[in-house]
Amino acid sequence: MDEKTSFTKEDYTDPQCPFCTDQYQKEPPVRSIPSARVIEKLDAFLGRNDYEGAERLLLYWLKEAELGHDLRGEFQIRNELMGLYRKLGRREAAMENADRALSLAEQIGIGNSVSAGTAYLNAATVRKAFGMASDAIPYFEKACAICEANLKPSDPLLAGLYNNMGLALTDLGRFTEARELYRKAISIMSSVAGGEPEVAVTYLNLANLEEVEHGLENAAEAIDACLFSAREFLDKKDLKHDGNYAFVCEKCAPTFGYYGHFAYAAELTERAKTIYDGN
Numbered sequence: 001m002d003e004k005t006s007f008t009k010e011d012y013t014d015p016q017c018p019f020c021t022d023q024y025q026k027e028p029p030v031r032s033i034p035s036a037r038v039i040e041k042l043d044a045f046l047g048r049n050d051y052e053g054a055e056r057l058l059l060y061w062l063k064e065a066e067l068g069h070d071l072r073g074e075f076q077i078r079n080e081l082m083g084l085y086r087k088l089g090r091r092e093a094a095m096e097n098a099d100r101a102l103s104l105a106e107q108i109g110i111g112n113s114v115s116a117g118t119a120y121l122n123a124a125t126v127r128k129a130f131g132m133a134s135d136a137i138p139y140f141e142k143a144c145a146i147c148e149a150n151l152k153p154s155d156p157l158l159a160g161l162y163n164n165m166g167l168a169l170t171d172l173g174r175f176t177e178a179r180e181l182y183r184k185a186i187s188i189m190s191s192v193a194g195g196e197p198e199v200a201v202t203y204l205n206l207a208n209l210e211e212v213e214h215g216l217e218n219a220a221e222a223i224d225a226c227l228f229s230a231r232e233f234l235d236k237k238d239l240k241h242d243g244n245y246a247f248v249c250e251k252c253a254p255t256f257g258y259y260g261h262f263a264y265a266a267e268l269t270e271r272a273k274t275i276y277d278g279n
Contacts, residue, residue: 031068033061035076042080047243049276054084075104075119082122091130098123117146118157125164133171140165156195159188163202170205175213182206194240196233197248203230204255227259234268246275 038061045054058081065073078101085094102123105116124139143161151158162181169178185202189195207226210219234252239245249268257265 028069030070032070033065033068033073035073038077043243049246051084051088058084071104071108075101075108078104079119079122082126086126086129094126094130098126112146114147114150114157117143117150120146121161121164124168128164128168128171133168136168137172140168154188154191156188156192159185159198163198163205166205170209170212175209178209179206182209196236196239197245200230200233200252201248203227203233204252207255207259223259227256227261231264241271241275243275246272
């Protein structure tokens with residue numbers, strides 16, 4: 001076939017309109033998922049403590065994001081999945097989604113954004129949760145570098161970062177560093193409207209730190225002071241009893257029980273149950 005009779009794709013592909021150039025594109029078109037609606041529905045599932053429903057929702061939209069070549073949507077869904085699987089104790093799935101989320105952050109060019117910082121924080125927390133505190137520290141440090149460069153010092157995200165990094169440092173015996181991060185977290189959340197539950201969690205983290213560093217008997221007074229402060233913040237009047245509060249109550253109850261405050265631990269468990277049942 002000579003030059004005059006040869007054909008190219010452009011000869012037999014008709015654009016849908018004179019300005020349509022889809023057939024020339026190297027990358028497939030992106031069909032974005034409705035991220036805001038997905039997160040809204042996810043919050044509803046988590047507010048009811050329905051982790052199975054949350055997983056079904058996220059896996060459905062993960063598939064949609066992949067089919068639609070929506071890398072940003074996939075990044076967001078995997079961020080949520082790693083946190084969910086961490087709560088469910090599913091190590092392999094949590095690690096897989098953490099690694100994929102960080103890879104996507106670099107791929108779509110947001111590696112130094114707050115969104116990427118949050119992904120590094122989540123990936124670090126996954127590692128800490130599954131007994132890899134030492135491996136988690138570089139991820140926490142990366143999250144700190146990104147978030148501290150992009151956020152105000154009073155941002156609640158920093159408080160969550162400091163809290164979780166403090167837990168890993170405590171595991172590694174780096175008590176002075178952990179205590180300083182806990183103090184920063186308390187300072188931030190004490191000035192945030194509705195931040196009382198998170199302040200309570202941090203005081204309980206401090207109680208655990210005191211025990212690990214000094215021993216239960218020697219740290220008894222410091223532990224009691226931390227428990228008293230945590231209880232004050234959990235019992236604040238006009239505190240919104242929502243899904244987050246229920247989650248915090250559920251999280252705090254075992255610590256109060258461990259230190260002998262059995263009645264209050266049972267009360268927190270009941271508060272959480274009432275909220276979940278009401279939703």
